[in-house]
Amino acid sequence: MKIKIVEKKDNELIIEIEGEGHTLCNAIKSILFEDEALVFAGYRIEHALLSKPVLYLKTNGKKDALVLLKETLEKLETNIEEFKEKFQKELEKFK
Template sequence: MELNILNKTNNELEVELRGETHTLLNLLKDLLIKDERVEAAFYDMKHVSISDPILYIKTDGTDPILVLKETAAIIIAQCDEFIDVFSKAANA
């Protein structure tokens, strides 16, 4: 993955995520819109095989980079939890 910040203000962020698909972007978007500090979160992908997705975040004034980092940490925690639960089930 290659990440390129296209635009950043105090409450908005536009990020290109090269090499990523709907899988990661949908997960990020779904978690971002559940965050009370986020006023808008969506992504645009012109065509999955020829363009890279661009993620847009607008917050209530909270630093959007901080919000995105915290969202990524939530995803990591959820994956860690899944690994633990799955490992226990697989070894049962």
């Protein structure tokens, strides 16, 4: 995975995420929408085989766009760890 910041303003951020697809972008977008500072979030994938999604986000100015993305990724990481722990507990039932 390669990440490139295409454009950065205080309340806007555009990044390219090479090597990823809808799965990661939808997860990020879903968590972004939980924040009141978000005005817009979306992504586009020009061609499914080339997989270079471009993620857009814009805030209302109460929070820097880069800060919002960092917080979102931390929440995503927490969600994944929680899922992993619960999944491990369920697996123990089958041993």
